[in-house]
Amino acid sequence: MxxxxxxxxxxxxxxxxxxxxxxxxxxxxxxxxxxxxxxxxxxxxxxxxxxxxxxxxxxxxxxxxxxxxxxxxxxxxxxxxxxxxxxxxxxxxxxxxxxxxxxxxxxxxxxxxxxxxxxxxxxxxxxxxYSALHNSQWQLVTMAGVEPIANENSRAIPQLQFLGDRLTGTGGCNRLMGQFTIDGDNLTVDERMASTMMACSEPLMAQEQQFIQALVNAQKYEILTSGELVIDYLMGEKTEQLVFLPLTEEDSAPR
Structure with a gap:
């Protein structure tokens, strides 16, 4: 109602x-x-x-x-x-x-x-x-300390955007869509994330699946004074991090 x-x-x-x-x-x-x-x-x-x-x-x-x-x-x-x-x-x-x-x-x-x-x-x-998460589109810098590979054709790198309670973005190959909630610095991403069904190279697909799994296992987030977004996630019994930088218009322009 x-x-x-x-x-x-x-x-x-x-x-x-x-x-x-x-x-x-x-x-x-x-x-x-x-x-x-x-x-x-x-x-x-x-x-x-x-x-x-x-x-x-x-x-x-x-x-x-x-x-x-x-x-x-x-x-x-x-x-x-x-x-x-x-x-x-x-x-x-x-x-x-x-x-x-x-x-x-x-x-x-x-x-x-x-x-x-x-x-x-x-x-x-x-x-x-509202959270500072909503301020920007975020481009992945590292996942578990490793820099992401770019799409061989589009040069796309995994990105996220937080809109209301919806999460959209790309895993580097496919478009991603899902729901999220925040409570203080706690971040929960609904495990029922949807994606398009494009096929890319094996390394890119493996990276995309790792990215999705990291998101649905998210625990906390922090936006550093340097402007970076850090999302802590569980990988097995170990806590790893996704690190993002906010996109600028130049970053998002077609290449």
Missing amino acids: ETSKSQSLQGTTWYISGWPSAPVPGSTPIAFQFHGAPHSGSLRDRLSGTAGCNNFNGGYTVSDGSLTIGPALATTRKACAAEVMAQEQKFLQLLPQVTSYSIGNDGQLTLTYLKDGEQGSISFIPANQ
């Missing part, structure tokens, strides 16, 4: 976790807050946040699960990379087309919008579910 109380929108920062586009590496996380107080069963106040490059703010009205944003949103005028700006423009264009919202029992916010006669949705997680 979902709630639809206007008060539930406030009191937290909402971080984007799912929408029709994948976050651009290197962009600031898209996030915003609702400000105001209920007035006679309806709400007409302000929201503010960041759209990946620029800050934005505007008015909103909410009542009984319906939500109207804008229509005019003010933004700062900072310039960022072209991909970041395109992502930002798309997000800011969708906000005034929002028609309703819901907050699930998992605490996540879904905004429903109507664009060109078609309905879509954007999902967000509250600040207490």
